[in-house]
Amino acid sequence: MVHEYNINGLDYFTERPRNNTYTKEFKQGVIDKYLEGTDSLLNLSIKYRIRSKSTLLSWVNKYNRHETIEDYDPKGDVFMSKCRKVRYEEKLEIAAINIQVQTLN
Numbered sequence: 001m002v003h004e005y006n007i008n009g010l011d012y013f014t015e016r017p018r019n020n021t022y023t024k025e026f027k028q029g030v031i032d033k034y035l036e037g038t039d040s041l042l043n044l045s046i047k048y049r050i051r052s053k054s055t056l057l058s059w060v061n062k063y064n065r066h067e068t069i070e071d072y073d074p075k076g077d078v079f080m081s082k083c084r085k086v087r088y089e090e091k092l093e094i095a096a097i098n099i100q101v102q103t104l105n
Contacts, residue, residue: 020051020072021072022050024071028069030056030059031056031059031060041060
């Protein structure tokens with residue numbers, strides 16, 4: 001906590017959103033700063049308000065593996081799997097089986 005305050009001053013105490021949004025340009029800039037060797041993962045993550053140094057490390061590892069660095073925007077990324085539609089007759093069969101199981105118990 002003291003280390004974070006020493007780097008960011010009073011900005012350390014301002015509230016941060018739960019999930020930050022990171023553009024690929026921002027990520028690449030921080031990766032470049034780390035690869036220059038002038039600052040540590042911890043200091044850079046504090047300075048640029050990245051939630052943890054492991055997040056920054058994962059970006060660096062991805063960069064070193066020549067994988068694409070992409071934007072991250074946590075809002076609206078909800079994925080739902082599609083399930084098959086159940087016919088009316090199948091619903092009746094399922095209901096009948098459930099009734100049988102309940103009567104056995």
